[in-house]
Structures are given as C-alpha cells and as structure tokens.
Amino acid sequence: MPLLSFRYTFLCWLLFSLPLTAFALSNTASPVPALDNYFKESLNTRDGLPHNTINALAQTADGYLWFGTWEGVARYNGREFRIFDRSPETGLPDVGVRTFHLDQHKTLWIAGSRGGLVRVKEGNWHAYPPLGVLINRLLLDKQERLWIATEGQGLFMQNSAGERVQYLGKEGLPSEQVHSLIEDSQGRIWVGTSDGLVYLDEQLQIQPVLPTQYNGVPVFALALNEQGQLLVGTERGLFLSPTLTAEPITLLDNVPVSALLFESDDILWIGTIDRGLLRQHDGITEELDIRQGLPNNRILALLLDSEQNLWVGTNGGVFRLRDAPFSTFTTDQGLAGNFVRTVLSHSDGCLYIGTSRGLNRYCAGVIDQIDLSSVSVGQSVLSLAEGPEQSLWVGTYADGLIEVSQGQVKRHFNANNGLPANEVRAVMPLSDGTVWVGTALGASRIDNQGIRNYGREDGLPSPFIMALYQSSDGRVFIGSGAGVAVLQQDKLQSLDLTGLDDADYAFGFAEDLAAGIFWMTTDRGLIAYDLTSGALHMIGRAQGMPFDKLFQLVLDKQGYFWISSNRGVLRLNRAQALEVIAGKRERIEFELFGESDGMASAQANGGSAKAATLHHDGSIWIATSIGVSRVQPERLQQFAKMLPPVVIEKLLVEGQEISFVNLQPLAAGTNRVEIQYAGLGYIMSERIQYRTLLEGFDQEWVNRGSYIAAEYTNLPPGTYRFRVAAAYPGGDWSQNEAELTLEILPYLWQRWWFQLLIVLVLATSLLWVIRWRLQSLKRNELRLLKLVSEQTVELQLLARQDALTGLANRRAFDEALQQEYQRAKRSNATLCLALIDVDHFKQVNDKLSHALGDEVLKRIAALLKQQSRAIDLVARWGGEEFVILLPDTSLAAAIEVCERLRQKLEQLDFSELSADLNMTVSIGLTTNDKLELPQMLLSADRALYQAKRTGRNRLIIADNKI
Template sequence: MQTSQIRRTFKWILCIYSVFVSAWLYGASGFNDYFMEVWTSHQGLPHNSVNAITQTDDGYLWFATWEGVARYNGLSFELFSRDVKTGIADAGIRTLVADQQNRLWIGGARGGLTLHQDFSWYPQALAKSLINHVLVDHESNLWLAVEGEGVFFRPYLGNNEYGNGRQVLDVGAYRLVQATNGVIYAATSAGVYRVSQTNAEQLSIPSVPDKTRIYYVASDHQDELLIASAKGAWRFDGNTFSPVAEELSGSVVTLIEEDDEGTLWLGTLDKGLARVGYRQVDYIDTQSGLPNNRVISWFQDVEGSIWVGTNGGILRLRTAPFQSVDEQAGLLGNFVRTVLQVPGERFLVGSSEGLSLLEDGQAFPASDDLVARQSVLSLAALDSGDALVGTQRSGVYEWRMGKMRQLYSQGNGLPANEVRALLEDSKGRRWIGTVNGLVLVESDGSMTQINQHNSDLPDDYIMALMEDHRGRIWIGTAQGVAFYDRRNQIKQIDISTYEGAQYVFGFYIEPGFIWMATDRGLLRYDAMQNTLSGIGKPAGLPIDKFFQVIYDHMGSFWLSSNRGIWKVGYVEAHRVASGERHTVNFEHFGEEDGMGSSQANGGSNPAAVSSRGGNLVFATANGIALIRPTALKQLYQYRLPVVVEEVDADGVKVNPKIDKQLGAGVNRVRIKFAGLSYIMPQRLQYQTKLVGFEEEWNYHGNQTVAEYTNLPPGHYEFLVSARYPYGEWNATKHSLKFEIEPLLWQRKDAQLLASLGLLFSIGSLMYWRVHSLKSRQRELAQQVRIKTQALREQSEQYERLAKEDPLTGLYNRRAFDERVRRDFMMASQSLRQLNMAIVDIDHFKQVNDRFSHLVGDEVIKLVAHYLQYTVQPPNIVARWGGEEFTLLIHGDEEEAEKFCQKLLVGVSQLECEALHMQFNLTVSIGLSNALGCSDYQTLLKRADQALYEAKEAGRNRVVKYQEFRIY
C-alpha cells in the first residue's frame, strides 16, 4: 500500500476510533475545526465535577474530583481516594499540581495534602482548611492557597519533607502563580495580591472594586499576569492592567489560561468556555458540546489537546488528521496550481492536466468537455455558484453545471491567454489578471485593459487579486502591489521597504488589515495607519518566500511555500507586526506529515483555501494537501511515552522502583503496561522483550499484559515499545530491571559448602556445639550490657534534642508548648499572673539578604543568649521559629510589660561584630495576659495579634493585646 493510501486509511481509523464518548463539530462560533469528546461518570469518572487537570512527566493524565483523584491512561481511569496507602485525608480533591521528577501534589478537603511520586505516596501535614491550590516555587518551597484562611508558606527541608506552615496572607485564597522573576501572585476572595514570605500587597485593578473576588491567576508566554475575576478577565504586565475581552467585563470568569499557540481560553460561571482571538471572542457551551456551562478547570496536554473540566464532566478538544489527494484518488494530474471551494464541501482543482472536482476525498473530471483537459492556472467563484477558470494557453472559461464555455481570450480582448488571477467583485465586475496586464470586464460586457502604460500598475505580470471590505481591488504582481480604488485609480504600495520585497503571490484581507504572501515573508499593511510591517527572517522564520496565506478560524495563519507549510499564531503574528514581539513561533509541515509533496505551488490564485467545513486545502506539486488543523502534530511528532503500571510476583504486587529483587522461588511474573497517548489509545500496538530470557521481540497487538512463568534465577530487563498502526515502533522504550534470586539449593557454592560442612560436622559436632553455646552465652551477655548502655545514652540524647533548639540551645517549640500547657492549667485560678510575649527581630530578612544567612544565625544566637541570661525562672524563654522567640512571664500584666520594655532596651544595646555597625538590632514584642483565655492557644493568638500591631505601628516597641480598641 502506498504512503498516501496508508495515511488516508490512518485518518479513517482515527476518526472512527478516537470517539470515546461522543463528538460534535461546532461550526458557528469558530470551534468547528476542533474534534470534541466528552467523559462523564458513565465512562469511569468518579464524579462529574472535575476541579483540576494535570499531566505528570510519565505521561499520565490526572483529574481531581470530589470523590477522589482519577488517573487516566487513555483507556481507563484508576481511582485513588482516602486510605492508609495514599495518605489522602478526604475524598474531596480540589487541586492537582505536577512537579519535577514525576511528582504530583494532591490537595483538597480537610486540608489534606499528599505528594505522589512514581509508585510511592508521601502524606504532608494538614492545612487549616480546604486547599484550593499548591505552588512549588523556584526554591522548591511550598505555598498553599487555603479556603477562608489565606496563603501559607512551607519551607523545603529536602527528601520530600517540608517545614511548618507560616501564614503570609490572611485572606481566603484560590490560586497562586509565580512569575519568572520570582514574584508570587495570589487570587483571593478580596482581590489579587503580590505576596512574599514576609509581606502581602494588594494590587488595584482600574474600575474594579478592591474586594472583588479573583478566581484565577496564571502567566502567559510573555510572563504577563492573567487574571480571572467576578468582573471579567485582565492582563497585568507589571505596571498596567488591560482587559482581556471587553464583552466579558461584566461576566464571572472562573479561569484564564494561554495555550501553546498564544490563544487565551476563559472559563465562565454560566456561559461556558470562551476563546479570545485578536478581535473576537468565540464560545462553546452546552448547546455545542460542553457538558456543563460552569467551567472549573483547563489543561493542555503534551499532545496539544485541550481538556476542560466542568460540573458535568470533561470536554476534550483535539486536532484531527489530514490527507493528500492525487491521481490515485481520481485527480487529473498531480501538479496542482489552484483550488476553489464550490457550493457544499466540494472543491474545484486545477492542475497541469485539467480541471477536477473533489468531493468526500474522491476526485473526478469536472467536465466531460475535452477543453477541461488543459493546464488550469486560476479559479474564481461567481455569485451564481459557478466558477471562472483561467488557463495557461486558452484564456478564461466558465464552468457551469459540469460544462465548460470559453468567455475571454486574446481573440476578444485579453492581452494574453495565460491567466493567473481571476475575481468577480461585489459589483458583479470581473477582473482578469494575465501575464501582460489586467482586464476589467464591466457588468455590461465592456472591457478595459489596465497596464503599466495607462496606469500606475507596478507590473503587468498579475498573480493575485482580492477585494477588501471597502470595495478596493488589491493586485499582486511580480514587481509589487497596488489597489484599484472607488475613484477608478490605481495606487501603489511600496513594499520594498521591508527587506526589498517584490513578488506578491497572495492575499488575506480582514477589516483594517491586508496580509500579503511575498518573496520576503508575510507582510501586513495597516489600512487605517497606512503603515507596512512584516514577519520574515528577522522575526525568526527560516525562509523568505511564501505563496499563500489563509486563516484557519482557530487562531492561526497557514503559509504555503516551496518548502512545506508553515503555521503561525494569528494573534502572535499581529503582535510581531505591531512590534509587541520580536520573534514568531511556528510549526512546519512537510512530506513527513502526510503532504504528497513539500512543494506547495504559487504564482497563480487561489493556490490555497480555507473551506467553510474547516478544511485547509493547498495546491502542491503532487496533488492537494487537505488538512484539518488537528492531530498532525499529535500523530507524527509526539514521542509516545510507555509506562509500567503494575508488577506482581506470584500474585503479590511489588514496587518496581524499589523492589528490584523479587526473591527466590518466584514462579510467575506479571507485568502490566500502557502507552500514554490520548489521540487513539484503543489502536496502540505493543511489543516486548525480556532481556536475559528472550532473544526476539514479542508482538502483543493491543494487549497490555506480559506474563512469564518458571523463570530461572538471574538478572532481567523488561523492554516495552509502542506504535500507532502502520507507524514506526517508538524509539523510546520503557525499561524495567529486576532480579530473581536462586533458592539456597540452587546455588553452587552453597552445594559445595554443604558437602564440606557435612563431612566436617560428623567429626566435631559435639565439641563445636558445646563451645559455640558457651561463646554465644558470653557474647550475648556482653551485647546486652553494651546495648543497654547505648540505649540509655541514646534515650537521654533524644530527650534533650526533643526539647532543645539546636541553634540557640533554648527550649524549642514543642518543649515550650508543654511548659505553657502545664503552667496554664496550674494557674487556672490566677490567670492574671500568667503572661505570654512573642519577640520578633525587626527587619531580620535584611540581615540575611545583606550579610548572609550565617550572619543571620549569629544574630539569632546573640539575641537568644541575651534572653537566656535575662529571663530567670519561673519565667521561660524558647525559640519559636526563624527570628521569633516566645516568653512565659509570671506576674501581673504591668510587671510583665516593664520586663518586656527592659528586654527592648537591652536588645537595642547588643552589638554584633558581624553586622559591622551597619544594622541597628531591635525587636518588636507582642504581650498578652492569660485572663479571659479559655486555653493557652488563645493566649498565644493574642500575643501574636499584639506582635502584628507592634510591627504595623513601626516596630521596636512593646504592644499589649487589648480585646477592644478605640481607633
């Protein structure tokens, strides 16, 4: 089977088997080029509300629901919920965040937080409430957005362990994002904040109340902040805010993300999913395929598919395959010069050997007339539904109901029979572009020749014609471009100012802009500003010459060339042309992507068309390339990951990342694997090989289990590879190494030693037995004495370490809590005599930033030594954490305040040589009295509140907690 036939078969198989649930083609809003699929609880989801979606490094897709987290391999969901193994605190999962090294953070109800990596689970300390989002910052620290509580920071300690959480913002938070420069933004119930470990600053959005609920923050490819709020969506470049879409300014936007092509996607509360283009917003809702109009999550996977989580299930938007149509499909000649859509999803195709009609992937002669069997260069649609046909040697014909009739030639007014461009304008006039000039045919049949001699036409070699929204006729020639205005005048546009551009092969016209495919890239003419700009080699494109530019109504331009087809983002193209960006991202397609030839033809029009049905059709040197902007990249460029999902030995599951030795006497090893592609997983094919047991690869078809029985002892490596039908085996093979240990009697050295031992034991068994027993008795007695002493010393050391801060030698937080709890209970009848103070070193972060963390440690030890010397029993002092110390002070409130004032003065007189007299050492103290406190936690909270007020009042002071304050 030839390549084109294989790929057409591939396309057919994909379209049939890729529908997991159902698919709709949405044509009205601009989503028609996406293939849509829906998953609900009927297809294996544990719950229809999908709160978060992500993909780990191994390729798995994960979905957070209120009934657990579901892992998807393309064929089935595996549910993980609350149990001892996972450490998940509650089945309600709110957030999923993929981290480096194949790690996944899972957060949700009851403050549950769990880290999953490979086959292992690492439960973390609970947060105070529902965790809405998790952020791993550039230093691997954790930031938690907690419902109703705020933002909390947990320092990274190493080995999947994190320190105690510290609140940095006390406003209920929903989402966190970190910019490239390290700045962290928080979406909260009362605005958007810029937060750090020590500070939180609210950002004010113009015309939006400060307390407006912000649902979502994200970063785009330019590292600008994207904001979704109850009052629309916004973009923040670090200095100014700008609305993303004016028409959504009064809508509740639940999320905002940017895809790989620079297109913005917005989830709404009740309007469904919105996609923001350069000048319009497209929607998809329940009437067009969305499971529910409330969008709560969004994700683009590595294959380019977009997953949308709603309250009613998951929607997946993905690309679909393409095909090449040539002579084998009935085309008259493979060298195609022009293509035109006619009523219905049908296309007229002009080649060097005649005019064909393409319908449903099959082509046949467009006319029985022999005149149709000649070289066709150009086509144009007529208002009647018929078409004009420009030929290389015979002028212009009319194609009507399968018949060809000659209209114009050199014999009746054309300056040449070689016609490369045709147009019927909105006034019914016909424009004929030849190699010797332009002809205008009025509605009454009169003809006017326009050339360099009687007009300002830049050249007589006409290659492209198009009418803009103002009725002007744009003319592309071999020496530049001009337009024919309403005053019947030809006016040139000098395009040579951009890299010396000369040839204009094709146009794409939109309100206000004329895009031109030229020999120096894609040029944009701003009709309102009369300015010219371009996208060519200076913007990062590898080549200069492009023949046609068409828009796919999905947010991308497609450019044809002699070296394949190039795809650039529509919005990105405008930004580059406007000077907002310097380079343009692009995708390249050629023969390896299914084109019959990488040489797309140009020099006559139209050589490419974007059909109303969503297909892009290009004329090439080997047929036409019919492309649906979908799964090209996914099918032929994506490196298919393969994972081992489960390993069991004699029915007992093992962790293949840890358990490399399966033990002795294993009879059966079962390995389950999967290829993690989500385009057409049902059609994936597999082959395996067990190195050390097999010499050849074993083909498994679409079976995903390999079993081995009675494997001899030894070292093995299991290899598995996957492919699509008719495709190459993936070069990325998953490897799993393991060892089966021999039984004792199977070891040769054991057999030899057993024989020698048997002979030796016959002569000395009694003597050896008595001697060994006595020796063993003495050894055991000695070991008991040694271990008893070691345990005693270790117990004393553990007891000391459990209560002592290693840096300062003070009580640690645990010991302080125990002492405070005891004293509080003993003072229950005289709480007035019990006080607590929290001492915080002022501006301590500046010490670390200016002098280093080592100097910071010296400052902490200096203050700790002073406090230890000053605070005498029964009062106690402890290091609470970081630069904070806690004091338990016995006596009435006035005595405690005087004591704190003494400490304030004493610290300010301390001198630290490492600070070089460049930093004034002061502290802020928050003081509270136990009277009125139901428990010691309340006493602590009051002291913490007083400390906060001391800092707000300017630091270097003592503030007593007062339950009622008059401001």
C-alpha cells in the first residue's frame, strides 16, 4: 500500500481508538519540531567507525555512546571513537557485533557472531562461554534471567548461575530464527521469529498468539507503549495489539518495519528495511530517506540519547537528528535558490528571503515564492527593505529596484529611468516617502521631486554602496567600498577611519539606542561610533576578534551581538563590547558557530543589506552561501542548562598510557603526568568547556576552555586528587565531576626520616664548618686582596690597550704624547709624530668582509710594532689609522724609520687571506719644531691628507721640511 494509504489508516485509527493507543495526544502537548528543523549529520568509516553497518546502539550510564558493527564495538565521546574488537580485554570470539542490551542495572550486554556474549560494567569486560551461533537479541528480565535470541538455534534462557535452557521448534517456536524479544508488565516474554510471534507464560511455556496477522510473517521489532500495549513490527507492516485476544490494529500496511522507538507517548520513530526512517505524530507520518540525507534506507537500530538526540543505525553509517542551535532552510525546504544574499523581517509577521534565483516568503512555517518575472529577468535579489504601508522594496542584481505592494509590482526603477546602475545592494525607505538606494555606481535619493544621484563628486568615498541606515537623530549613513559617508543637512562628509587598522569596506550598520553607539561592521572588525561625541573605537584582532571581515551585526533580546562573516557566525557579549570601547577591558570573548552547529555552510554572505536580521519571535536569520540559517538565542540558554557528564579517559605518565583502574603509586621521579578527559554531551560536543582542579597542587579551579587534557610537570612527591567538571557555554558546571587520585612516591632522599637524618648530620658538621671557616677567612682575605691587586693591574692594562691589535689605544697614546711633548720641551729635544693610514681599506671590508679586514689590521699592527724601535710608541689611532711617537729622534731619522715601515708594509704578503690582496699605507710626519701640541697633531694630519691626495703609498713631511 502506498504511504498515503497508511497515513489515512493511521489517522482513522487515531480518531476512533484514541483511548487505546500509545499515541494519544494531550491538549497541552508542546509543539513538535518538523523534521526539516533538525540538524542532520552522518558518521561513517571516514570519521573513525570500523564498519558502516550499525547493527546496535546504546548509551551507558556514564554517558558514552556505543555502536555495534561487523568489525567490533565503537565507543563514542562526541569527538572520537575508541574501537574494541576481538582481544583478551573484551573476550569476544569474533569482531562481528549484532546486538546490545542495556539492562535494568545499566549494565551493557554485547553479543554477535559465533555466539559471543560479554557484559560491560564500569569499564570491566566479562565474557561468557560462546554459543557458536549468531546472536540476534538479548533480554535480561525482571527475574535476572538472560534471554538469548539466535539465528538458527532458537531461544536460550541463561540463569544467574550461567546454566542455559534451549527452546526449539519442538517446544513451540514457530521458527528457530529469532529476531526480537521484549518483556511486558505481566512478566511475559514476547518472542518475534522469522515465522511469527509467540510468548512465554509464567511457567516459561511457549504460547501461540491468536491473531493471524502475525502467523507466517517475520517479526523484526517489538515495543510497548505507556499503556502496556504491544507494537509489533513485521515484514508486512506495523500492528498494535491492545490485548491478547483482541484483533490487532494495523498502523502501517505493507511497510517492512525493522526498529521501533518511542520518543514520547505520542511520538513514534519507525525504522524500515528499505524505506528509510518514519515518524508518526499528530496523525501524520513523516518520511526521511536518502533524498533527505539518510545514508542508507535500511534501518537497523534506533536510540534516543539523554539529550534527546536521535541516533539511527543504518547500512551506510550512523545518522543523527539533533536539535542544534541553528537550523537551515535550503531549496530542499522550498527556497528558490541556495545562495541567499538578504533577509528581511517584515511587520506582517513574515520573513522575506532574497536568493540568487528569486524571492521567497516564510510565513507560519510555510515557504512560498514571490514572482518578479514581470520586471526581473534573472530574479537575483541583493537587498530588501520594508516601506510605509507594508510595501516591500526589492533590490536586484541586474534589474534595478522593485516596489511590491499586496503581491503586485507597484513601481520599478532602473538605469533607464534615473538610477546610476541596475545593481542595487541597499535600499532604505523613509517614513516621509523618500527612498534611498545604494547601487554599484553610487547612491540615489528618490522623492516626489524625482531622483537625485550622489557620486564621488558629492563626497562619497566610493560609488560602490553596500549599506544604508538612518540613525535616530536623522543622519543618513552610507557604507561603501572605501569607507563611510554621513549625510546631514544635505551635505556628505566622510568619517575618518584611517587610524582604525586601515578599515575600508563598510558592510553593515546597527544602532545601539541605549548606549548611543552606532556599530559598523567592516573589513577590519567592528567599529563603534559615538553618535554624541563622534569618537571612533575599533574592536578588531588586537582586541581579541578571531578574524577581520564582518558583514552584519544583529543585537538580540538577551544582550548579545550576532555577527555574520565568511567563517561563521560570531556571538559577542554586548556589555563586554561596551567595556572594550570604554577602555575598561582589553580583549573581548566570543563564540563562533558554524556547520557543526546546524548551518549548512559557515560562509555567510555580505556586501548587501541586510545580510542578517532579528525576527519578531526573537530568532536571528543569516544569509549564507547554502540557504538561510536561523538561530533562536533562547534555545542556547536551554542547551546551557544541560549538564554534560564528564569522564576521565586516559592517564599518560611520561608519555605512556597506563590503566587508572586500581592505580598503583607512580614511581619516584615521575616528571610528566597528562590526564585526558571528555564531556559526554552530543548537542555541542566541540563547545563543551572544562575546568580542572588538582588538589594538593592547584590553589583554585583552572579553566581549560574546550581543551580536553591537563598536563603537569615536576610534581613533588605526594598524594593528589584530580577533579574535572564540564559545562556547555554559558551554563553551570556539572556537579557530577570525574575524579582520579594519584600518588607519586618520593626518592629515598625525599622521605621524612632520611631528611631528619640529614639535618642531624648537618647540625653536627656545622660547628666544625664554622670553626674551619673562621680560620680560612683570613687566608681568603689575603688571597682576595692579592687577586684584586692583580686584576686591577690587568684591567688598567686592558683599559690602555686596543682590543683588536694589542697596540696602545688612543687613551694610552694621548697620555704618552703629553708626557713626551713636555719632556722634549724641557730638554729642547726633537719629538717626531707620524700618522699612518691604510690605503683603500674600506674596499677590503666591503668586498672581502669585516672579519678579513680585522685580520689585515692585526697583521699591519704586528709589522709596525716589529719594525719600530724600542723607544718608539706605536698605537692604534682609530679604524685603519695608526700613530707612531718617536722621542729624541731627528726629522731625518724619523724619515728613515717611516720609509722603512712603508716599504715593509708594501711587501707584506696577504695571499693566504686573499690571492690578489696587496696593502699600502700613507704617512704624514711632523716634528715639534716651533709647534704647540695641538698644532703638531694638526700638522701631521694635514701631511697625511696630502699623502693620500697625491696618490697614496707615500710619506709626506709636514711643511716639506727635510
């Protein structure tokens, strides 16, 4: 029968059999979200599952999710999988897992291929002897008897002692292939086989079921509603059995049912063998199959976790429906196109959505399309605004500006009748009938006088207009591709944004009336403009923003900013933002939402107005590259109220994982301890926040953000208690903390008795040490005085010596010159002074390196010292200049000394430094004849200058005296 038929059958059954059904609806029942409002995602082998066929699903008391596959068990913490397969730890005889059972003690039973049967409790695996046949289902009844349904060997009952009783066809089973088990309120065990349904009575005798609908048909799924009535899912449909004798009611006809799950008493999820997932509620059967994102139409298992996420095991991986913060509407829900540019919340209660392929209206949960084909060829919508009397203004990409009233096109403006361009990225109707239009080639004002266009010549920083806004004081703000212009009293003036990190593009505006702040979203962050003082402030990367480009800001009713961007949607605390611009806070905190939070694409669209809006119901709508995304900020508070459980997953000591079950003390000298943990929440797993406290080390709780590990190094010996708590953003910390006690043993020398012994030994030795010390102090004092004297002489020598060449430095030479000049003056003796400069030395540094230049200077200095007389003083004058003082030397003798030095230097071999390197010097020589000391130095310098000017490599005597 087609789906329409069984929908009709189900509705009729509801009308006539409400008192009997598990689907009876209360008049006060809360609204049920449509399937389109759920966030859908799939996990498969690419995400870490060992196999894509998900045979079984379970959630244990600690919060972990467990997936049974043909390649083992996968345990999921919301971020990653841990795989358990055939090993000594698990005791499984084969990796194939067919079924889970979570009993009344919250113990997980696992069974599957080769009759493998294990029990998992608090991380400990206990294996039972295998049956040697595939196990399809398990059930631990109220009397602690374990029922085991097999594929081909009937039904087993195992008591608490481990003894097993087998039921086969001779005991009354219709078939020895058993698919389903359930215990009702009277303690009867219902058994679904490949050839019908039976039950076991109080004496554990198999009894047939009278209705013929179950005879000869495979029974794959069994469930009980709150009234204790039995739902039977078979290969031929879904049936309700009110009593043992009553004729069953057909809920679905000719639909092969494989799994059943009650979300509540009036919501039933139905897995099918080949038709995907069904949900029955309020007389309606909804379908979800591979066309809506289901990885495979064969459903094997269903699970509703503690946060009301629905997990669906299929042949193509696990599928999840969850109530994410964001929901997204795309062409699948009726949009004309997925590339959405603009959204508008209208006073008629509807939301208008402009896409690249047309205009949609969303009202009362229904999306319809507004036909603009009479005036718009492409129907690509860039901007939307509401005018007086609820008219709708539509800016298009190629067809200008359209006014729509009561579903009809009222006016149409384009380049043919006055607009500067047909590309309309912003439109702003005013209450007096004036309409401002932002185009790609300038801004326009439309009033009863006609159209006036504004361009660069009128003061616009750029003709590319993306945003328009009239503030509460009447000023018109125009956002362009090169800044912001403000129109006041019919004059345009640009805001100076040059000091704000080179902000250029202004994508959107929003006015904060309570704070008197005009917010501008730009390509460098968020700019605040004080409407009273005109002061500008930036909240950008330097203030903690994660990236530069921001499109549209919306202020919600809870005091948060929602800002769209190319990389997701940011949520900022408004109070923090005001503190930042007031200088009371350095950095701002943020949350970034994206595809894992329900958006089909984290790439929001900007460059036209408005790219995001606040709807009348408090929801925020954002234009994105794949549909329009909606977030209800109040729902985030509901998510925050959830308290995710937290578990400790790994203990790593010196980088090696060790078991923390019955943990032994850690060895002395343990240097690095890492503890990994996980919050087992699945709505916003990546956003779970953590805090840790290591008692005995930390003074207070340490906020870890979303980081899932705490590492400690160089912990002193002792006993520590590690505690970790988790919370959703904005929520309270979970009271159910995870804890781990650690003990680090001390070395021998760290034990108290050893330390006491050391203290005694030290005390005994102290008196001897003091006495010895007093005696040695005098010796040390004498030695110190001697050392100080020697070092003083050495320092004095170093202070008068050039560090590179070892010659006397300028200071030593100046002192010697003073002394020798005065002595020569007293004895009427001749004193000669020669200044020597290395020719072309700069080329050595530039071409061969400064290091080689230093080596050249050292060799020249050594030659000068070697060839000078004992009475002469050779010093480094500075750079590549040297000076020689020749006491009691006639001018003729001094000429001989200098010429010898010049020739020796000319012959000096530098080939080992550089093959073509030859060095010469220029020398200026003077005497003290009739010259004061300053004149003597000046005379030598002039002679040196003359030597260099007349060709270098020569000696010049001052005033040409010989």
